[in-house]
Amino acid sequence: MENFAAPARPIVQRMTEAADAAPERAVAFQGAPGANSHVAAEQAFPDGLPLPCFDFADAIEAVQTGAADCAIIPIENSLHGRVADIHFLLPESGLVITGEHFLPIRHALLACGPKEEVREVMSHPQALGQCRHWLRAQGIAAVAYPDTAGAAAMVAEARDPAIAALAPPAAAALYGLDLLEEDVSDAAHNVTRFVTLARGSQPVSGDGPFMTTLIFEVRNVPAALYKALGGFATNGVNMTKLESYQRGASFAATEFYADIVGRPGDPATDRALEELGFHSKWVRLLGTYRQAMERG
Numbered sequence: 001m002e003n004f005a006a007p008a009r010p011i012v013q014r015m016t017e018a019a020d021a022a023p024e025r026a027v028a029f030q031g032a033p034g035a036n037s038h039v040a041a042e043q044a045f046p047d048g049l050p051l052p053c054f055d056f057a058d059a060i061e062a063v064q065t066g067a068a069d070c071a072i073i074p075i076e077n078s079l080h081g082r083v084a085d086i087h088f089l090l091p092e093s094g095l096v097i098t099g100e101h102f103l104p105i106r107h108a109l110l111a112c113g114p115k116e117e118v119r120e121v122m123s124h125p126q127a128l129g130q131c132r133h134w135l136r137a138q139g140i141a142a143v144a145y146p147d148t149a150g151a152a153a154m155v156a157e158a159r160d161p162a163i164a165a166l167a168p169p170a171a172a173a174l175y176g177l178d179l180l181e182e183d184v185s186d187a188a189h190n191v192t193r194f195v196t197l198a199r200g201s202q203p204v205s206g207d208g209p210f211m212t213t214l215i216f217e218v219r220n221v222p223a224a225l226y227k228a229l230g231g232f233a234t235n236g237v238n239m240t241k242l243e244s245y246q247r248g249a250s251f252a253a254t255e256f257y258a259d260i261v262g263r264p265g266d267p268a269t270d271r272a273l274e275e276l277g278f279h280s281k282w283v284r285l286l287g288t289y290r291q292a293m294e295r296g
């Protein structure tokens with residue numbers, strides 16, 4: 001709580017007290033009130049109690065300790081790519097992915113003076129990346145901050161007309177800032193995918209289609225990835241995302257993150273996963289959940 005700028009603290013305190021009184025309804029998110037993750041929490045859990053957390057570690061810890069029922073975190077953006085490093089955060093946490101949510105993102109320029117005086121803009125690196133052409137055209141320098149609404153609270157506290165924030169438009173009223181310009185993203189198709197994380201897994205029920213997220217490390221031999229993925233091709237299992245990342249300093253042990261359409265128990269998915277396991281050092285399933293948006 002102390003980490004948030006002063007204008008955010010009373011709001012954070014109220015929300016934290018409400019969440020503390022009913023932790024089974026609390027939904028942890030990273031950022032100050034008004035952040036995109038806050039909006040995503042409200043949309044995905046209309047009856048939930050959003051719990052602001054300064055960083056991802058705090059949000060994950062809130063779920064681990066039972067202070068929150070789940071956390072919602074952004075993992076990828078249609079304009080600017082990877083957001084949170086879910087493949088590092090999740091396996092260590094012992095939590096599982098239980099859902100996904102897509103949020104259209106709109107960035108506004110907020111400040112406490114006229115636009116002509118703005119020299120610097122503070123925001124989440126994703127927001128700065130999604131508006132980089134616009135910022136360059138305006139001659140405004142970018143300064144990174146852990147979240148968009150937290151940056152707006154900092155700007156409200158500093159009361160320096162040279163420093164603005166890029167944040168959701170609703171953050172202006174929340175922190176008493178002027179809304180200088182709306183929709184400053186470089187492209188209109190700006191959507192962020194969030195996932196919800198929770199303790200332990202209840203088997204997913206209801207209607208599909210379902211998504212399964214997994215990570216794996218292929219054997220260190222030629223064509224290992226080609227062979228590991230062969231089972232998805234031959235069994236007609238759609239892979240909607242594949243990312244590689246390095247762990248450790250050797251640069252030889254490449255791990256992969258994948259999203260597939262399907263769930264364990266589907267014969268085709270089981271056969272594909274079995275073949276993946278055969279060609280991998282290890283495979284770890286991070287969660288199976290209802291698809292929130294049709295892929296393709």
Ligand SMILES: O=C(O)C(=O)Cc1ccccc1
Nearest residue numbers: 035036037124126147148192
């Ligand atoms: O900082 C925020 O508002 C977040 O919730 C992270 C984020 C930033 C930019 C786009 C989507 C999510």
